[in-house]
Amino acid sequence: MYDYLIVGAGLFGAVFAYEARQRGKRCLVIDKREHAGGNVYTEHIEGINVHKYGAHIFHTNSKPIWDYVHQFAEFNRYTNAPLANYREELYNLPFNMNTFHQLWGVVRPEEAKQRIEEQRQAAGITDPQNLEEQAISLVGTDIYEKLIKGYTEKQWGRSARDLPAFIIKRLPVRFTYDNNYFNDQYQGIPKGGYNVIIDKMLEGIEVRLQVDFFEQREELVKSAKKMVFTGMIDQYYDYRYGVLEYRSLQFETKFLSWTGNYQGNAVVNYTDRQTPYTRVIEHKHFEFGTQAGTVITEEYPTEWKPGLEPYYPINDEKNNEIYKQYKALADQESDVIFGGRLGGYKYYDMHQVIAEALTAAGRELGK
Missing domain, CATH: 3.40.50.720 (NAD(P)-binding Rossmann-like Domain)
Structure with missing residues (x-):
């Protein structure tokens, strides 16, 4: 017993x-x-630790939790700084001064704030009722159209107008030149x-x-x-x-023997609606690998049904x-x-x- x-x-x-x-x-x-x-x-593939079920970056603001996991493993200094690829245009994530400069050529925070405010006012949204309205009220129409709409609709399989506003409310927006995706003190x-x-x-x-x-x-x-x-x-x-309903994911993992560096970053999000996958993960960059080849994974969101793994409630x-x-x-x-x-x-x-x-x-x- x-x-x-x-x-x-x-x-x-x-x-x-x-x-x-x-x-x-x-x-x-x-x-x-x-x-x-x-x-x-x-999963260990060709000397590379592959995150079999999507990218997992440990991050927390809790020192007790950070100390707790350290009794089981030593952590490296990896910092999550994903890129967004919109029709071969590259933008830094999360939305910060680098992103605003890439979009509009602005160099000062006040210029970026002014651009966003102009777009907010033009949209005329005072009480956001769905994800699209919430996103535009947070970051304006340019960022929404290029970096949020396509990615989100692929991820959830629904129009952004049919998704609840709360999904996007914790969206990181910074007016500093900081590509660290998480605000948490501990990460690796x-x-x-x-x-x-x-x-x-x-x-x-x-x-x-x-x-x-x-x-x-x-x-x-x-x-x-x-x-x-x-x-x-x-x-x-x-x-x-x-x-209960979920969104699921399908993964297509490939070993590329012809290159040791496919995309130069661990995570690249594909934010246009036409690209069928939401992101490409290059696993060796999580641990600063120097292997001759590389392993990439394309991530395809799909509606959950019995037989698939349920990922997102x-x-x-x-x-x-x-x-x-x-x-x-x-x-x-x-x-x-x-x-x-x-x-x-x-x-x-x-x-x-x-x-x-x-x-x-x-x-x-x-x-």
């Missing part, structure tokens, strides 16, 4: 399992994939990839891979006193109140109402802890998942 059955070997499950083992608890961790690590898993990539962290967290814990919880549910539930569930909460309850009014009903059921459970993106139907960055898992572990196991 295990103390905890942990469904999902991603960050939430791995952190909880590690904390439980530190307190002398016996855990069984299962995952339907052939590897642990969830979406932070890195674990040396050797995220597998180093996951492997150390799960060391000494029984892990079974390629195990589908729903195919062996009755047997697995009986094997433990309590369960930590990080899968889809609607699936757990057999879709009683309906199916669609937190619109309809889906949030459905989730509330599932959350009410989850709150009544005494022996099941729900967590992570799928268990909580919420998009989390890595540091947020770790914080949530530590909170859950502290509440369950004691500090």
Whole structure:
């Protein structure tokens, strides 16, 4: 008999399992994939650590979280500074003075502010009702048309006019020459990839891979006193109140032997509507690699359906109402802890998942 059955070997499950083992608890961790690590898993290809499920850059303002992950791995000094490619025109991200100079030739912050204000006033938007109106009210029409509209509509598979305004509200806009995408104090990539962290967290814990919880549910539930569930909460309850919607991603990864430097940057976003993928990731740049070849991944957003991986919860009014009903059921459970993106139907960055898992572990196991 295990103390905890942990469904999902991603960050939430791995952190909880590690904390439980530190307190002398016996855990069984299962995952339907052939590897642990969830979406932070890195695959080793031609000497390069490839972020198999999209770019993952660790960043946080929390020193306790930063210190916590450092007990499992050493981090490098990588700073996220993506580029935007709009029909072969290149712009710095996030939106900052470099971007404004590239767009308009302005060199001083007041000139950039004036351009944006003129475009805001011309648009006449006083109470933004959707993503398009919110974006224009934040950065004006030029930036919206070139750097937001196409990318966002590809990402979500919907017109920007049909998307809620809150998606774009945390958009970084700076009037300094600063290409660092995140405002967080701490940032980097674990040396050797995220597998180093996951492997150390799960060391000494029984892990079974390629195990589908729903195919062996009755047997697995009986094997433990309590369960930590990080899968889809609607699936757990057999879709009683309906199916929650997600956006998914498809990845096309290629090894290029003919060049050691394909695009000169780890992440380049393609913001025009015609290019089918949203971004190209060149993985070696995350760890300042000097290998002779390189590995790139094109990222294609798609509507989620059973059989695909669910990545981004669609937190619109309809889906949030459905989730509330599932959350009410989850709150009544005494022996099941729900967590992570799928268990909580919420998009989390890595540091947020770790914080949530530590909170859950502290509440369950004691500090």
